[in-house]
Amino acid sequence: MAKIIECVPNFSEGKNEEVINGLVSIAKSVGGVTLLDHSSDASHNRSVFTLVGDEVGIQEAAFQLVKYASENIDMTKQHGEHPRMGATDVVPFIPIKDSSVEECVEISKKVAKRINDELNIPIFLYEDSASTPSRKNLAKVRKGQFEGMPEKLKEEEWAPDFGERKIHPTAGITAVGARMPLVAFNVNLDTSDITIANKIAKIIRASGGGFKYAKGIGVMLEDRNIAQVSMNMVNFEGTPLYRTFETIRMEAKRYGVNIIGSEIIGLTPAKAMIDCAEYYLQVEDFDYGKQILENHLLG
Amino acid sequence: MAKIIECVPNFSEGKNEEVINGLVSIAKSVGGVTLLDHSSDASHNRSVFTLVGDEVGIQEAAFQLVKYASENIDMTKQHGEHPRMGATDVVPFIPIKDSSVEECVEISKKVAKRINDELNIPIFLYEDSASTPSRKNLAKVRKGQFEGMPEKLKEEEWAPDFGERKIHPTAGITAVGARMPLVAFNVNLDTSDITIANKIAKIIRASGGGFKYAKGIGVMLEDRNIAQVSMNMVNFEGTPLYRTFETIRMEAKRYGVNIIGSEIIGLTPAKAMIDCAEYYLQVEDFDYGKQILENHLLG
Numbered sequence: 001m002a003k004i005i006e007c008v009p010n011f012s013e014g015k016n017e018e019v020i021n022g023l024v025s026i027a028k029s030v031g032g033v034t035l036l037d038h039s040s041d042a043s044h045n046r047s048v049f050t051l052v053g054d055e056v057g058i059q060e061a062a063f064q065l066v067k068y069a070s071e072n073i074d075m076t077k078q079h080g081e082h083p084r085m086g087a088t089d090v091v092p093f094i095p096i097k098d099s100s101v102e103e104c105v106e107i108s109k110k111v112a113k114r115i116n117d118e119l120n121i122p123i124f125l126y127e128d129s130a131s132t133p134s135r136k137n138l139a140k141v142r143k144g145q146f147e148g149m150p151e152k153l154k155e156e157e158w159a160p161d162f163g164e165r166k167i168h169p170t171a172g173i174t175a176v177g178a179r180m181p182l183v184a185f186n187v188n189l190d191t192s193d194i195t196i197a198n199k200i201a202k203i204i205r206a207s208g209g210g211f212k213y214a215k216g217i218g219v220m221l222e223d224r225n226i227a228q229v230s231m232n233m234v235n236f237e238g239t240p241l242y243r244t245f246e247t248i249r250m251e252a253k254r255y256g257v258n259i260i261g262s263e264i265i266g267l268t269p270a271k272a273m274i275d276c277a278e279y280y281l282q283v284e285d286f287d288y289g290k291q292i293l294e295n296h297l298l299g
Numbered sequence: 300m301a302k303i304i305e306c307v308p309n310f311s312e313g314k315n316e317e318v319i320n321g322l323v324s325i326a327k328s329v330g331g332v333t334l335l336d337h338s339s340d341a342s343h344n345r346s347v348f349t350l351v352g353d354e355v356g357i358q359e360a361a362f363q364l365v366k367y368a369s370e371n372i373d374m375t376k377q378h379g380e381h382p383r384m385g386a387t388d389v390v391p392f393i394p395i396k397d398s399s400v401e402e403c404v405e406i407s408k409k410v411a412k413r414i415n416d417e418l419n420i421p422i423f424l425y426e427d428s429a430s431t432p433s434r435k436n437l438a439k440v441r442k443g444q445f446e447g448m449p450e451k452l453k454e455e456e457w458a459p460d461f462g463e464r465k466i467h468p469t470a471g472i473t474a475v476g477a478r479m480p481l482v483a484f485n486v487n488l489d490t491s492d493i494t495i496a497n498k499i500a501k502i503i504r505a506s507g508g509g510f511k512y513a514k515g516i517g518v519m520l521e522d523r524n525i526a527q528v529s530m531n532m533v534n535f536e537g538t539p540l541y542r543t544f545e546t547i548r549m550e551a552k553r554y555g556v557n558i559i560g561s562e563i564i565g566l567t568p569a570k571a572m573i574d575c576a577e578y579y580l581q582v583e584d585f586d587y588g589k590q591i592l593e594n595h596l597l598g
Contacts, residue, residue: 004596036595052595097596181592188583245580261583267592270569277572280579281544284487284560293395293480293566294593296335297303297351 004097005058005104006036006181008266011047011069012084014040019072020047026064032057037266043222045080046089048184048266052096055107062091062111063118070119070171075146081219085142085149086172092127093178104178105129112162112176119171122153122163127177131161138175139207139215146172183233183272184265185241186219187248191257194220197227200251204231204244211247213239226260236272242279270294303396304357304403305480310346310368311383313339318371319346325363331356344379345388351395354406361390361410362417369418369470374445382438384445385471389437391426392477395568396594403477404428411461411475418470421452421462426476430460437474445471479534482571483564485518486528486547490556493519496526499550503528503543510546512538525559535571541578569593 013019020040027035033053040047051061066088073087091111093104105128112123130136134157144152149172152158153165160173167173189197197218202208205216213235219228229248233241249259264273271288278286289295312318319339326334332352339346350360365387372386390410392403404427411422429435433456443451448471451457452464459472466472488496496517501507504515512534518527528547532540548558563572570587577585588594 006592034595036592037589096592241576241580259581261581263583264585264590267590267595269592270573273573273576273591274569276576276580277540281540281575282558282560284562286563291563291566292569292572293305293335293351294569296566297333297395 003055003099003103004052005055005099005107006094006096007051007053007058007062007091008094008182009049009062009065009091010089011049011065011073012045012075012078012080012087012089013069013073014045014047014080015042022068022072023047023049023065026068027051027061030057030061030064033061039266041082043080044082044219045078046082046084050266055099055103058093059107059111062093063114066091066115066121066174067119070121070168074170075172076170078146081222083139083142083145083217085144085146086121086168086174087170088174089142090126090138091174091176092182094181095178096181101128101178101180108176108178115174115176116162119168120163121168121171122160122166122173124173124175125161125177126175127179129177132157135161137207141175149173180235181269183236183241183268184231185233185244186228186230186263186265187245187259188221188224188261188263189227189229189252189257190260191227191255192220192225193255194218194227196252196255196257197229200248201229201231203251204229204247211239211244214244216244233272236269236275240275240279241272242276301396302354302398302402303351304354304398304406305393305395306350306352306357306361306390307393308348308350308361308364308390309388310348310364310372311344311374311377311379311386311388312368312372313344313346313379314341321367321371322346322348322364325367326350326360329356329360329363332360340381342379343381344377345381345383354398354402357392358406358410358413361392362413365390365414365420365473366418369420369467373469374471375469377445382441382444384441384443384448385420385467385473386469387473388441389425390473390475393480394477395480397588400427400477400479407475407477414473414475415461418467419462420467420470421459421465421472423472423474424460424476425474426478428476431456434460440474448472479512479536480568480571482532482535482540482567484530484532484540484543485562485564486530486544486558487520487523487560487562488526488528488551488556489559490526490554491519491524492554493517493526495551495554495556496528499547500528500530502550503530503546510538510543513543515543532571535568535574539574539578540571541575
């Protein structure tokens, strides 16, 4: 079987259906690539696309999507709850089958170079493609966001990996990289107080002394008038979903706040969910590889 | 995405290696089908095969196995501890992926018709394929066994669903049907009092007024000196695992007893576990088909 590589570009548009449909059309038009999923959030003003494909197709699809976003999303007019620095904010490549993170690092660099060469958008390489330790972390790379980037790029340590120290006037700057699969897991609270979600997010995330493989921020869901702890679980085996969920529950109690629901955004590996079922059902000696029927079908 | 359907035929031969190997060869030779597992029990004189495949392959494999069994197992000379009525005793079809019980009922009827047309073996449709309520239950269908079938078929209510009121002289009669996957789920209590496990099992199971799709008995784990509620979850969508688990927790409290663990015996579909993760993590609007990454790679 051929290699399968996943690409999960995040675009800074979650409201304009014409633009979102344009991105969908492009994702579906590139040979050797399948659009698995796409979801748009109006309050985040962000769309997350999930594509899988072979080594050649996934690179072409990523480039064409970034090109379309640069032509149709104007960051000087963009506002939303989610931090962002570019029309295409991030472009991670993820090994799914018969591929490695190292291969995805190479792919990320090829795509980054092409984006800069042809579209004149500067690029930060991040995650496992990062050129320095401080660039591994997207939050650090993105700090300052679109509006702060012109100043940030003048700082000694923040020269882009591809391109000049100058953002694209409307498309900003994009982070391209490679990483292991990620689960976007958001927990909704029965409060409209964003400061509570912010405090809990800080406790959860590694940078705040929390879990090594969790990132988190507080987000206000304006349409529901509730606060949310929005997390990226960057290694669901190192930090399982249930552990952050129960810690959020525990910490929320201090404020008399309860969890009212959660969201998985986009795709998750089955194991990230099954590990949680094992925990809550207290299953003894469960063998994921052998006892999940589908694992005998995946060849 | 391709449909995946499971078939678990039971053959009335558990000793003769030549015949068992012949069945294995056939199971492995049909295109679009994978033999996941097979086990033979000499004292039961019975072999259970587990195959998965696409809609076309699984029908062909089932038919070819029944044909081989009819040519190589002589029920007039067959003896064993396990009740049986045919060379191939039962042929259940089970939806695994992108398929439904309703589709498997249709498949079971097609295979049943072909078996009767080409091999002249009469068929009872059972489980969800049953034509009358009394035929849902295999034990009732099989009552009388091979030796009693000639008389039973003459009874008003026991005309075969396919074929005449006359067994095949050496292959007898076969039950063909469809059902949901079964999950063997046991919950361990911190008590050595089997009567508590028995009382809870009665509350859980349909026959005791409990959950429609759960069967349960109390079992003593002698080596650990603890009592267990041992369940067969016959439709994990109708009665999810977490619901019995939490009900056991609640009922055990009456006796001051706690759950100390659980076991999944053998295989489980991923969805049976993921449904539990969804419940405990309070995931809103989770789409199993779309959001589980592996579901997009299995086709």
